[in-house]
Amino acid sequence: MYAIVDIETTGGHASANGITEIAICIHNGKKVIERYSTLVNPRREIPVYISALTGITNEMVQNAPPFEDVAHDVYHLLNNKIFVAHNVNFDHSFIRYHLAAAGYELNCSKLCTVRLGRKIIPGLPSYSLGKLCRHLGIDNESRHRAAGDAEATSQLFSLLLQKDTGNHIPLALKQNSKEQVLPPNLPRKDVDALPQSPGIYYFHDEKGKVIYVGKAKNLKKRVSSHFTGNNPGPQRQEFLRNICHITFQLCGTELIAFVLEAVEIKRLWPRYNRSLKRFEQAYSLYAFEDQRGYLRLAVDKHRKMTGSIYSCNTLFEARSVILQLIDTFELCPKLCFIQTNTEPCIGVNGEKCACEGVESPEAYNKKVNAAIDELNNALPTFAIRDAGRTDEEHSCLLIEKGKFYGMGFISHYFDVDNLQQLKNHLTPYPGNDYIKGMVANYATKFPERKVVFG
Secondary structure, three states: OEEEEEEEEOOOOHHHOOEEEEEEEEEOOOOEEEEEEEEOEOOOOOOHHHHHHHOOOHHHHOOOOEHHHHHHHHHHHHOOOEEEEOOHHHHHHHHHHHHHHOOOOOOOOEEEHHHHHHHHOOOOOOOOHHHHHHHHOOOOOOOOOHHHHHHHHHHHHHHHHHHOOOOHHHHHOOOOOOHHHOOOOOOHHHHHOOOOOOEEEEEEOOOOOEEEEEEEOOHHHHHHHOOOOOOOOHHHHHHHHHOOEEEEEEOOOHHHHHHHHHHHHHHHOOOOOOOOOOOOOOEEEEEEEOOOOOEEEEEEEOOOOOOOOEEEOOHHHHHHHHHHHHHHHOOOOOOOOOOOOOOOOEOOOOOEOHHHOOOOHHHHHHHHHHHHHHHHHHOOOEEEEEEOOOOOEEEEEEEEOOEEEEEEEEEOOOOOOOHHHHHHHOEEOOOOHHHHHHHHHHHHHOHHHEEEOO
């Protein structure tokens, strides 16, 4: 027995919206044998644009029963049936969420007439309910009303049952089938093509634009996890509506996947990614020459397209670096913007500093340049050589003078002993402290994979 369902709601996701109308047609595999339909008081305002679409107004539902009053009937109509709907995950998520709030736990198999339509009647320009019904000659005089759409979906389902020469419906109902948890517009072949290997994956919308980038140690397992569970929140519901295609890149290791994900999110700025978008180096150490000819060191917020000596995430770290340079190379605290008051500047040896004119710009600048050289020399240059995408190659990431240079794949037989030759085989990528920190932590955890350049 099938329960063919349609609902109207106040919005697009269950956790923050209510049901305004529900209709259920009980189908025995040949025809509809029972019908149920009712308006529902959502106990919240129906937005004007929703009323314009459905024709359901606040006045119409004012005296209608709230969902908890019809939950018993709805549950017993759906229990032990196969839940069928056009874009089934939307209707199922709403009804399951509101049944749970009323004390009923709904567990049933699902069938999506969008996905079944694509398989049983392939090649149509659109699989929206309205256009699909027009193509098949199914009348629906109550479009965007629950009873009219449920009746139209019932007629559509009857045709799909008749035309299902490939047994797509029985296959979708098999216990181990994941067909009905997939987004309605995502071809199953995209998921089937995913390997069980480390990499990054891209979700594309109907126009091909990347809307989400993710990383994975196991691509197939991670991507499939996006479509399991019953999260009624807005992000998952938008995923289900907008994911139309999946592509991927193999990375060889989880570390490469972590780094490439960070790079691609910054490059593509996908709509549904939240983390890593705003990650920036917060502070940098700069050097500039003032009007008197003195080289000055200064800590400031990181600015793109400006040459910094050193960058980091915290002001504390940046000040610690510059204080160490002042102490080691006897630099002037005022010329480094550490001492900002009007008191005379006293250097580390208790003597007057360059800011008092006791040291020429040429002499002082030699100390500053020596400090900069020491800082650059102290920054590490090393590579991480690790597993590749195949047995014939290795992956490789390079940190040069404390900054992420890039990464790529090298031959299994390539000797990583010449820095310039290695750089010729790698692709440069923009870096930040997040990436640098990941690579450094990995090198600490797996020192045997680290190649240090002197």
